[in-house]
Amino acid sequence: MxxxxxxxxxxxxxxxxxxxxxxxxxxxxxxxxxxxxxxxxxxxxxxxxxxxxxxxxxxxxxxxxxxxxxxxxxxxKVWTVEVHNNGKHHAHMWCASKDDKIGGNNGIWVKPGDKIMWSFRRHRTTQFWCNMDWYGQRVGWDVFVNNWRDAPNPTKWSIRNDGVYDQWKNRKWRKLRS
Known part of the structure; x- marks a missing residue:
């Protein structure tokens, strides 16, 4: 039990x-x-x-x-610079970058109605400038600088009787101050 x-x-x-x-x-x-x-x-x-x-x-x-x-x-991309002589006188020009000389050491004579142009590949340090003896005066300016983001291609310049002009996208010709 x-x-x-x-x-x-x-x-x-x-x-x-x-x-x-x-x-x-x-x-x-x-x-x-x-x-x-x-x-x-x-x-x-x-x-x-x-x-x-x-x-x-x-x-x-x-x-x-x-x-x-x-x-x-x-x-x-190939970029082009054009400089037109729209004035009455011959322009003696020297254009260059740190790597290139346009027209060599003697420069280029641009007759009225003519133009000079050259092309290049853009690089982060690309800069071209021109010096010009024209009608008794010397003028110098940058014709292309890489950091110009709005620069047209081709970049055009016009030599006129009263000075040098540029034309950017969608804008009329503008006289440079030198």
């Missing part, structure tokens, strides 16, 4: 334990469900951050690539 009393006691403890287990499991299931929602929300947030960062990275890479392409195009 003692054995049956002991079994009854053990069965009673087991029943109490089993009665508590579903409650514990329910609590754990609820906790697990809450954890799953938090985990899911965290994963979605992480993906949004990743996608957003990735999108900005793509924009950054595309911008950098576009800048490189523009630089390559600028370096391979």
């Amino acid at each position: 003692n054995n049956s009393n002991g079994l009854n006691h053990n069965n009673k403890i087991m029943e109490e334990y089993l009665m508590e287990v579903p409650q514990v499991l329910e609590v754990n299931t609820e906790l697990v469900m809450k954890s799953k929602h938090i985990l899911l929300a965290s994963l979605i947030l992480a993906q949004l951050i990743y996608v957003n960062c990735f999108a900005w990275a793509v924009v950054g890479i595309a911008t950098s690539a576009l800048g490189t392409i523009i630089n390559i195009i600028e370096k391979t």
Whole structure:
């Protein structure tokens, strides 16, 4: 009998334990469900951050690539400078950059109605200038500087009886001050 009393006691403890287990499991299931929602929300947030960062990275890479392409195009594009003598007198001109002399050491004589022109590839330090003896006066000016972002191609200059003029995009001829 003692054995049956002991079994009854053990069965009673087991029943109490089993009665508590579903409650514990329910609590754990609820906790697990809450954890799953938090985990899911965290994963979605992480993906949004990743996608957003990735999108900005793509924009950054595309911008950098576009800048490189523009630089390559600028370096391979041929630029032209034209100086027209629209005055009544011959102009004796010396035009040069740090690397090139247009017309050599003796310069070029430009008759009325004629022009001189030359072409080059633009570089970050490209700068051309001209000096001119004309009608008893000496005039000097920059005819092309790389950082002139609005410089037209061709860049045109006009020598007239009253001075030198330039013409930029969508603008009338303008007299230089020298």
